[in-house]
Amino acid sequence: MTTDADDIPIKRYHHGSLPEALLAASEAVLLRDGIAGLGLRAIAREAGVSHTAPKHHFGDTTGLVSELAAVGYRRLADAMGEAAGGLADAAERRSAIARAYVHFAYGNAAMFGLMFRNEKIDMHRPALAEAAREAMRVMAAIIGARAETEGETPVSLGSTEAMRITTAWGYVHGLAILLIDQRLGGIVQVTPAFDNPLDLVDAALRDVRFGFVSAEPTNK
Template structure:
């Protein structure tokens, strides 16, 4: 994808996409804390000032990457639950897809929840986050806006999937090689 200088090929007219791709490559290689706007511009083959035209600053560019990440997570979890009618199996499918996404897209996952690096008022970020949350709501069923018990179950479901993902990413979850461990934990949400 990159040339011998480490730059992503840039085609005029698609600077926004080139900068997002460069940012994703940087955070995949170096982690979120290794990101710099200057490096993203260099990899996209543009001047250090060029990103400001589309994103304003580093926060704007990282927010755009987080929007892509949240939308991808929503797509993955929605696809995993499509056609699953059993409520327990639906929550299990959603949780497993959530964890797989976190493990396969670690840099994106880390960025998505680093709220200090993101523009939390960005409408696209809010919409993408709501898309993800909607999948959890659908997996639980009910209306969290009118039923406090449903709201609590939705939060519990999300917290369990997110917590298991975070524990696995941090190397703190010891499963002793049992492939049924995570599904067994996720099935505790059947109450």
């Protein structure tokens, strides 16, 4: 039996944080039905709560999926940070962070896609903006940039650093999209060196310097 209170469960939600349960339900809908399936009623149905509960806690669909995208950015930052943890060598750290970015994207394609769908999310939402900044702070280690205080955001970048991180980000993001969109199979088919597209990308991240090291100045 149900009541008309927003936070009263219908069948599955029993205790704990309802916002967290709604986010979990949102992710389940995303994985099952894709971005197009993310609607408040579908999410409420998945969580087993009244159809007004998501609106009560998140305002609208944009608010809820923006919070879900923030979860994705936090996971991405954690994955990159863990991969680079304890690595003192700059080249090894760059490679580890880049590989973690690509593997996160490839292994979480639906979430990764949502994180970059500006027509679905609002990057000005505080939780999402903060999560994205933290991911960028970790990403900045690709070029060796550091905050003055550990954990501080945002990182202050000079023009050269800004260009290098833009190039590096474009490089790893592009590789991630090629993997997700299954565009590398043709290359793998014509070379015996790699068993699958992910092996090819891992090798590129390990051995190709483009995107990670700026060009050396030339004397004219």
